[in-house]
Amino acid sequence: EAGVTQFPSHSVIEKGQTVTLRCDPISGHDNLYWYRRVMGKEIKFLLHFVKESKQDESGMPNNRFLAERTGGTYSTLKVQPAELEDSGVYFCASSPRQGRETQYFGPGTRLLVL
């Protein structure tokens, strides 16, 4: 069974540009989460999808971030326009059910905004 995959693995962009990150969860997992780790700090929750619906987006930092999950399969996280403080590692995770279930993480996308 394939794990959670993320694309790209690395992205270097200039301030003001747009970047779109993609996450493919484990097949059949209804729950999809986005997290971010900035500059060696703790990993922080961004948002949670159940199928195609946003269950909780309380961690999204501002309206420059837009997440979608069309058809309840893969998800994209767009940052537009990117700022320097958006640099970090963006992780995606999925789980079959919500709550105490183990979340399976992807390898992350390393974003550097110059």
Place this chain on the structure above:
Amino acid sequence: GNSVTQMEGPVTLSEEAFLTINCTYTATGYPSLFWYVQYPGEGLQLLLKATKADDKGSNKGFEATYRKETTSFHLEKGSVQVSDSAVYFCALSGTGGTSYGKLTFGQGTILTVHP
């Protein structure tokens, strides 16, 4: 809100030494507790978990016990190997309200094991 505090690193040990990484938490209700590990160049992997008080999670020689009275979930291993060098994250899963399902992480502890 929920929070997790981890022992600050980095931690440097010799092979076969005993390892303890402290983790304490603040949460409402009865969260599930996790240790995730990130090996160099890889993503986060679940190392072990515990879902209720006094449960002991174990995997690959690592252990952690869910202590509700001290709100702790310390990670231990009796004899570390060079291959254990990684970043270790303690995390909890909220049980209700807006925190339900989402993970709250500690800041991570870098472990380096020398031969």
